[in-house]
Amino acid sequence: MSTPAPEDRAPQDRVPEDRKDSMAESAPTSADATADAKRGPSVATRERRQGSINPSGETPYLVVEDLAVKFPTADGLVSAVNGLSYSVPLGRTLAIVGESGSGKSVSSMAVMGLHDRKRTRITGSIRLGGDELVGLPENELMKIRGDAMSMVFQDPQSSLHPLYTIGNQLVEAYRVHHKVSKDVAKKRALEMLDLVGIPNPPRRFSQYPHEFSGGMRQRAMIAMSLINDPKLVIADEPTTALDVTVQAQILDLLNNLQKEFGSAIVLITHDLGVVAEMADDVLVMYAGRCVEYGTAEDVLANPRMPYTWGLLESIPTVSAASERLRPIKGLPPSLLNLPDGCSFSARCPYVERVKGELCTTQLPELLPVDGAGAHTSRCHLHAKASIYEAEVAPRLG
Amino acid sequence: MLYFVARRLVSALSVVLATLIATFALFFIAPTDPAAAICGERNCTQQRYEEITKNLHLDRPKVEQFADYTIGIFAGRDFTTSGVTQHCAAPCLGFSFKNDRPVTELIGSRFPVTLSLVLGYAVLVLTIGVFVGSMAAKRRGSLGDRALMTSTLVVSSVPYYIVALMVALYLTIVYPILPRGEWTPPSENFGKFIAGLLTPWLVLGIYNCTSYARYSRGSMVETLSEDYIRTARAKGLSDRVVTYKHALRSGLIPVVTIFGLDIAGSLGGAIFTERIFDLPGLGQLVLDSLNNYDLPVIMGTVLVASVIIVAMNFLVDIGYSLIDPRVRLS
Numbered sequence: 001m002s003t004p005a006p007e008d009r010a011p012q013d014r015v016p017e018d019r020k021d022s023m024a025e026s027a028p029t030s031a032d033a034t035a036d037a038k039r040g041p042s043v044a045t046r047e048r049r050q051g052s053i054n055p056s057g058e059t060p061y062l063v064v065e066d067l068a069v070k071f072p073t074a075d076g077l078v079s080a081v082n083g084l085s086y087s088v089p090l091g092r093t094l095a096i097v098g099e100s101g102s103g104k105s106v107s108s109m110a111v112m113g114l115h116d117r118k119r120t121r122i123t124g125s126i127r128l129g130g131d132e133l134v135g136l137p138e139n140e141l142m143k144i145r146g147d148a149m150s151m152v153f154q155d156p157q158s159s160l161h162p163l164y165t166i167g168n169q170l171v172e173a174y175r176v177h178h179k180v181s182k183d184v185a186k187k188r189a190l191e192m193l194d195l196v197g198i199p200n201p202p203r204r205f206s207q208y209p210h211e212f213s214g215g216m217r218q219r220a221m222i223a224m225s226l227i228n229d230p231k232l233v234i235a236d237e238p239t240t241a242l243d244v245t246v247q248a249q250i251l252d253l254l255n256n257l258q259k260e261f262g263s264a265i266v267l268i269t270h271d272l273g274v275v276a277e278m279a280d281d282v283l284v285m286y287a288g289r290c291v292e293y294g295t296a297e298d299v300l301a302n303p304r305m306p307y308t309w310g311l312l313e314s315i316p317t318v319s320a321a322s323e324r325l326r327p328i329k330g331l332p333p334s335l336l337n338l339p340d341g342c343s344f345s346a347r348c349p350y351v352e353r354v355k356g357e358l359c360t361t362q363l364p365e366l367l368p369v370d371g372a373g374a375h376t377s378r379c380h381l382h383a384k385a386s387i388y389e390a391e392v393a394p395r396l397g
Numbered sequence: 398m399l400y401f402v403a404r405r406l407v408s409a410l411s412v413v414l415a416t417l418i419a420t421f422a423l424f425f426i427a428p429t430d431p432a433a434a435i436c437g438e439r440n441c442t443q444q445r446y447e448e449i450t451k452n453l454h455l456d457r458p459k460v461e462q463f464a465d466y467t468i469g470i471f472a473g474r475d476f477t478t479s480g481v482t483q484h485c486a487a488p489c490l491g492f493s494f495k496n497d498r499p500v501t502e503l504i505g506s507r508f509p510v511t512l513s514l515v516l517g518y519a520v521l522v523l524t525i526g527v528f529v530g531s532m533a534a535k536r537r538g539s540l541g542d543r544a545l546m547t548s549t550l551v552v553s554s555v556p557y558y559i560v561a562l563m564v565a566l567y568l569t570i571v572y573p574i575l576p577r578g579e580w581t582p583p584s585e586n587f588g589k590f591i592a593g594l595l596t597p598w599l600v601l602g603i604y605n606c607t608s609y610a611r612y613s614r615g616s617m618v619e620t621l622s623e624d625y626i627r628t629a630r631a632k633g634l635s636d637r638v639v640t641y642k643h644a645l646r647s648g649l650i651p652v653v654t655i656f657g658l659d660i661a662g663s664l665g666g667a668i669f670t671e672r673i674f675d676l677p678g679l680g681q682l683v684l685d686s687l688n689n690y691d692l693p694v695i696m697g698t699v700l701v702a703s704v705i706i707v708a709m710n711f712l713v714d715i716g717y718s719l720i721d722p723r724v725r726l727s
Binding site: 112114138139142143144145146147150151153155158159160161162163172173176177208210221224225 | 623624625627628629630631632633634635636643646647720721722723
């Protein structure tokens, strides 16, 4: 994988003293990274993140291989995730993009082992730092959850317990994995609240979630998920429930904390603006499968799959304010009964350009777009690059 | 918090006052004749009737009578019948001429029985009922859950007095597996006290556990699907901590409300249980008084019961605000 990286920084060891300094210096520099991505739609060039601290992608920390998640229901077997593979090294951010029901949350919940065991069938492999998680008994998984890997949930309003103080919830999160006294845990919790930019931590410590604003609640949520210094953080649409100005702050915070903690981040989102700002790598999901995978530059600037084109086209742009939005027509297929062939074929406007009935009969393989390399896509179209350049790119403005 | 308590206290007191007026009105303004009731049917002479009317001040305006009654509650009052003056001490709820004792004393002697019965009952429904409900919620859809919920439905669709009567008849008399219900003050013989209350406790408790199990199951099913439960699991907490610390606290809120009112209602007299198991509690007192037309006692018990209900409501409100910090603000 080749990521243009303006700044090569190895995952640094955490030194509590210079925490503040490193945060302060890294905050304002995110704007000068735009030069890298010259082509492509505006999302890709808007505010490129300043480059990962682990651009080469050494040994991946999280490796997901051929993951399938199925739910037996009264109506039949729901195939929410069908053979998903990806890997995330420490210090890098992978964005999983897709619309509702594409399996992005379900696959991440599977990584965390949060699915109800009795109602879920999980196959494939999930390796965290080399250890297999699929099939691990609950009491083993419990030790990893919240410690080596943690999750930031979508809606901090409903994801924080309304009846316990923020401090209580943070202390609890720390003490599950550290046998320390309450005072030590409290010190750690206050430190974390301060780190995520919550003013007056001692006062906030003893307040309840309903006394926090939306952005502060999400900061508290992030503090809670990072309190044990996890190596993998899964952020499930962390900014969806927040208003736009707060969104940017939360994304900055996640970016800065990653630099400091050096953790791998899996970011689940349907907002391509967020992807452009945060991601090193992008995985586009559709109907439980990966349909395009590559670095953020590859996927955002040179997408090679009609579904990704559709996603990019459906972003409203300020320059084209008078134009109507171009949505992807139709609905995703039912996960109870996936169609043969490419699952996007029913909605794909380019289906007739593929000879025969290949699109509706044969599932395309996830293949490198230029014959080799890490940028892959799942599409039968032959001249993907030229179609994109000639027809799609001009429309993106 | 103090303001919250004060506000609730004021509203509780005003409800008590309204109940006081309502009970008084019901029995003395309504077309019943207390004097005739006290006088009795058989050997009531006109002279005796008038004497009772005069002694009870029934010939005076209703407002004055009400004032007397209310003052009696706080200061006590004297009753004179047939030349004998009986003093009724401070919380005077009237005088039972049938029993020749002040109502307060009668209620006071019966209340410990009902209280003991209800306390045991409360422990049973809060432990077994809530526990069974939570377990069922955790394993919802499983065979055990379905069997349990079906059986609770079956049990609670049989009227309580049938169940209690059957148990009393078959399990304590025909096949004396369980001890028969009887009242022994705990100070007198603690073992006998427990033994005498065991069967009523079990019957009342287990019968009502079925509804508590269903309340708490419903509430817990909802709570367990909340996002913050997922967060708690994502922290790495054990299933036990997630269920019994995180979920139960929220899941208990609706149960607390029902519990408070249920206990308040039972404290006013568990009529069926006391009657069937022969326990001289408030319920029995009410029944006897109804049979005897002993109006002052009926009025007194109604008033006490309503005060208990208002007090429990007040406690539920306070309990609510302790469990849920969001309530304190409003």
